[in-house]
Amino acid sequence: xxxxxxxxxxxxxxxxxxxxxxxxxxxxxxxxxxxxxxxxxxxxxxxxxxxxxxxxxxxxxxxxxxxxxxxxxxxxxxxxxxxxxxxxxxxxxxxxxxxxxxxxxxxxxxxxxxxxxxxxxxxxxxxxxxxxxxxxxxxxxxxxxxxxxxxxxxxxxxxxxxxxxxxxxxxxxxxxxxxxxxxxxxxxxxxxxxxxxxxxxxxxxxxxxxxxxxxxxxxxxxxxxxxxxxxxxxxxxxxxxxxxxxxxxxxxxxxxxxxxxxxxxxxxxxxxxxxxxxxxxxxxxxxxxxxxxxxxxxxxxxxxxxxxxxxxx
Numbered sequence: 428x429x430x431x432x433x434x435x436x437x438x439x440x441x442x443x444x445x446x447x448x449x450x451x452x453x454x455x456x457x458x459x460x461x462x463x464x465x466x467x468x469x470x471x472x473x474x475x476x477x478x479x480x481x482x483x484x485x486x487x488x489x490x491x492x493x494x495x496x497x498x499x500x501x502x503x504x505x506x507x508x509x510x511x512x513x514x515x516x517x518x519x520x521x522x523x524x525x526x527x528x529x530x531x532x533x534x535x536x537x538x539x540x541x542x543x544x545x546x547x548x549x550x551x552x553x554x555x556x557x558x559x560x561x562x563x564x565x566x567x568x569x570x571x572x573x574x575x576x577x578x579x580x581x582x583x584x585x586x587x588x589x590x591x592x593x594x595x596x597x598x599x600x601x602x603x604x605x606x607x608x609x610x611x612x613x614x615x616x617x618x619x620x621x622x623x624x625x626x627x628x629x630x631x632x633x634x635x636x637x638x639x640x641x642x643x644x645x646x647x648x649x650x651x652x653x654x655x656x657x658x659x660x661x662x663x664x665x666x667x668x669x670x671x672x673x674x675x676x677x678x679x680x681x682x683x684x685x686x687x688x689x690x691x692x693x694x695x696x697x698x699x700x701x702x703x704x705x706x707x708x709x710x711x712x713x714x715x716x717x718x719x720x721x722x723x724x725x726x727x728x729x730x731x732x733x734x735x736x737x738x739x740x
Contacts, residue, residue, distance in 0.1 A: 467604035471545035476581030479546040486615035492573040537636045547579035582736040585729035587707035602636035657681030712739045
């Protein structure tokens, strides 16, 4: 009878460890899609002053304008996307992400510039009733994608420019939000694709986005692995010859440690995201011209606490 009590407790501990292992894995997948994700509307509001994102109609208007330009140069064969290819359009929107452009990785539209995702152009594109259009080199910098693109009149904040080692705030934008804009883009440019084709491309886009962000959640694996070790040690301790120390104590200790590691993992992910984004901004409050101008430090570093109208926030 004396062995029955501890054995039952050990069985319960083993089951709890297994449950924690499964929960930990689920949490890791959930974290890839949710932890530290920024709503795309928030990034667009920062970029342009409006939270609205692009839809099919926006992309359609842009590509209709491009069709018209190409027809004047190459002839009527360029009507109805006759001369616009996915490769050219993707390279154009990825121009600000230097590493992707240089390596020709046009499948990485999840890293496209804010101009690709956001409906409105920032108010800075209009100076003295003259509209600043994006050039052939892509959407690098603040510019208007086509003459009819709506312009926001609200204040905005400058965003850090992506580099080879810095993907920019768009990396942390919600994958599901980015997916909807991507599908609108695909429908507008690949007008002969079926819905099944678009769904397959969208699924690939979404899974790749989750995989990228899941990489930042790797630390969450420490919890499930420790829970698995705890489960194994607890089951080993069920054997009569191994029922005593240290195995009888190691299982419960691993169980407690797995819970701690899982919670610490979530904190680490949030801290990584904050450091990744905030580290590229400058605190500018209280410093006027010439140190700051239109929400940027004198060396063009974006201000985190001053908008483009000079208002401190």
